[in-house]
Amino acid sequence: xxxxxxxxxxxxxxxxxxxxxxxxxxxxxxxxxxxxxxxxxxxxxxxxxxxxxxxxxxxxxxxxxxxxxxxxxxxxxxxxxxxxxxxxxxxxxxxxxxxxxxxxxxxxxxxxxxxxxxxxxxxxxxxxxxxxxxxxxxxxxxxxxxxxxxxxxxxxxxxxxxx
Numbered sequence: 001x002x003x004x005x006x007x008x009x010x011x012x013x014x015x016x017x018x019x020x021x022x023x024x025x026x027x028x029x030x031x032x033x034x035x036x037x038x039x040x041x042x043x044x045x046x047x048x049x050x051x052x053x054x055x056x057x058x059x060x061x062x063x064x065x066x067x068x069x070x071x072x073x074x075x076x077x078x079x080x081x082x083x084x085x086x087x088x089x090x091x092x093x094x095x096x097x098x099x100x101x102x103x104x105x106x107x108x109x110x111x112x113x114x115x116x117x118x119x120x121x122x123x124x125x126x127x128x129x130x131x132x133x134x135x136x137x138x139x140x141x142x143x144x145x146x147x148x149x150x151x152x153x154x155x156x157x158x159x160x161x162x163x
Contacts, residue, residue, distance in 0.1 A: 007076035023146035034135040040067035
């Protein structure tokens with residue numbers, strides 16, 4: 001329990017987009033809250049369409065909320081947010097992600113926290129990724145309102161992924 005709590009506390013200290021100029025900074029905890037809130041909102045909208053009684057849907061919704069809350073827990077293991085520019089570069093981004101994921105998986109097993117990344121359904125990952133993009137868009141909008149114009153590529157990326 002102590003290791004888990006320490007990692008949760010770490011998420012309060014890690015700033016996302018630390019390498020970028022921005023007026024507003026957001027911690028991983030703040031970001032994860034937004035992703036989870038967006039996830040819950042979308043699930044409720046879908047529930048209102050009549051799926052509340054569907055057991056398969058209810059299990060999906062539970063898994064999605066759990067994953068949304070913990071989707072960036074790996075950053076507490078790494079001790080920082082790794083830039084999208086690094087993780088998704090065309091030269092070796094795939095290899096970097098693989099090495100980081102392997103390290104995180106090892107550390108989570110060592111701490112007996114491997115339930116966090118344990119067999120996430122691809123559909124759940126896709127749904128939470130949509131929530132992640134929408135959360136990133138809120139961060140970009142907040143910064144744009146403060147005069148930061150450096151997130152145009154990321155805004156375009158979020159909108160392309162969303163629509």
